[in-house]
Amino acid sequence: MALITLAVSGYRSLRSLVLPLERLNVVTGANGSGKSSLYRSLRLLADVAQGQAIASLAAEGGLRSTMWAGGAGYSSAMRSGRSPMQGNVGRGPVSLRLGFASEDYGYAIDLGLPIPGPGASREEGSLFGDDPVVKAEAVWAGERLSRFNVIARRGNASVLVQDKSGRLRPVVSDLAPFETMMMRAADPTNAVELLFLRERMKAWRFYDHFRIDRDAPSRIPRIGTRTVALASDGSDLAPAVQTVREIGDGPAFDDAIEDAFPGSSVEIDAVNGLFRLSMRQGGLQRALDASELSDGTLRYIALATALHTPRPPELMVLNEPEGSLHPNLLEPLARMIAAASQRSQIIVVSHAQALVEALAEHGAQMLALEKESGETIVRNIGVPAWEWPER
Incomplete structure (x- = not known):
């Protein structure tokens, strides 16, 4: 529910x-408006x-x-x-x-x-x-x-x-x-x-810190088992992609990669139990190993994997998913998030105006945070009735 x-x-x-x-929500606002506090309060609740x-x-x-x-x-x-x-x-x-x-x-x-x-x-x-x-x-x-x-x-x-x-x-x-x-x-x-x-x-699932540095576990071959939910740091990316392909909607995942990177596809190989991710791009003679991918490309693949999980959670929260992404990827990302909101309720915390506007076009509810005398407020929304339990 x-x-x-x-x-x-x-x-x-x-x-x-x-x-x-709502089903799809975007929390936005200027730096210091309280976005991170709202995200952390959700994590505390979980x-x-x-x-x-x-x-x-x-x-x-x-x-x-x-x-x-x-x-x-x-x-x-x-x-x-x-x-x-x-x-x-x-x-x-x-x-x-x-x-x-x-x-x-x-x-x-x-x-x-x-x-x-x-x-x-x-x-x-x-x-x-x-x-x-x-x-x-x-x-x-x-x-x-x-x-x-x-x-x-x-x-x-x-x-x-x-x-x-x-x-x-x-x-x-x-x-x-x-x-x-x-x-x-x-x-x-x-x-x-x-x-x-x-x-x-x-x-509930939270994604706010995919490891995309040079030493990230997702860049190197690792032992893999069926992975129905990508780890919060993306460390089990290769087996998670393969799991999507085998028991999830693999074609939708492949379409999402094609939407963001025309002519490209993600490949997974397994040798002696070690799963390895690579990406084949148009015009290149060989597939690029995960260790060779740019930070933004690796992050996008991780986001696509999380959003195409074969076991959708009731609630998924994405904190600043736009990090390291080229501006051209924000529109495809918005389309991917909107499609995933048909399976999971999604809250996106973002200060990227292009992503916020793209999600708004897909019907996302805007929760624009502001500061007033040090207090975080949201204007122009109906405040639901609420009662706290008494001490």
């Missing part, structure tokens, strides 16, 4: 952002299902460094967008909230900092005292949370799940503050909806 609403509150410049989503949200926040410098910095005391540089919004200078409770609603289920989580016990000191307590904890969490049926459609919610150390009679009953009573319902309560017997939602979130 496609996402229809994305909500983020308290993350960097995203003080309170609720966005409607990390919840992987049990990696706290580790991901730690990699960003901890919860405090990612908090909305608005309120009294931020500088004129932050207000104008010349300086990143970091640190929490407000006096309210620390809160980072992430959520989404799809056509059938919704989910939201509220992360904060632990409250020390009476008289506790850092030396007497845990060394993990700066790790965020889960303050609230809920799963519901439909587009908007209400007290009438809750399927599962967190209650301190308990997880309450709706039973057959419609009542919420505890299925877990020893949930640690750093654990989510997704990590502990999702099971096929007592909380099948949680399990279903977790697996859907885990299947």
Whole structure:
């Protein structure tokens, strides 16, 4: 099921952002407008299902460094967008909230900092005292949370799940503050909806850093097995292309390569289990090995492979796919993304105007981010109704 609403509150410049989503969406805006923050917030939401949200926040410098910095005391540089919004200078409770609603289920989580016990000191307590904890969490049926459609919610150390009679009953009573319902309560017997939602979130795919440098794994022969989803760094490119050809829509992949590089084709050879990618181009006497391809050509092949996956995810997010691409490739890329949006919901984050305009011609929803007093906003869109779970 496609996402229809994305909500983020308290993350960097995203003080309170609720966005409607369509099948094909383009997030654009000037440098510093919040595109990267929106992309990272989506990844954080996916990390919840992987049990990696706290580790991901730690990699960003901890919860405090990612908090909305608005309120009294931020500088004129932050207000104008010349300086990143970091640190929490407000006096309210620390809160980072992430959520989404799809056509059938919704989910939201509220992360904060632990409250020390009476008289506790850092030396007497845990060394993990700066790790965020889960303050609230809920799963519901439909587009908007209400007290009438809750399927599962967190209650301190308990997880309450709706039973057959419609009542919420505890299925877990020893949930640690750093654990989510997704990590502990999702099971096929007592909380099948949680399990279903977790697996859907885990299947979201993100592509933002294809390795295309001289030492990239995709440039050298490597052991290959059937690969229904290209790795996020493109390292298993050759076997992924062959998988598309054998169990996916190989002709559509070949047409996409021809559309971008007329007279060219991608070839895969396998010797002693080692898969090798090359590209045959018109006018050349031999195929060019992957090690000889330009950065832009290799990236485009990786994008074509990801978008022609034989197992399309419900959601695919492409972060600045235009990197290293020649301007002439942006129109074919837009056509390829638009075709893929018939199989997966797609969010493209881009500042390439030519790509943005080409996607708009294919019916993509434009989400143009702006900064206003340091806060990321989107003008001229209808803001969906949204409610956060109470702490």
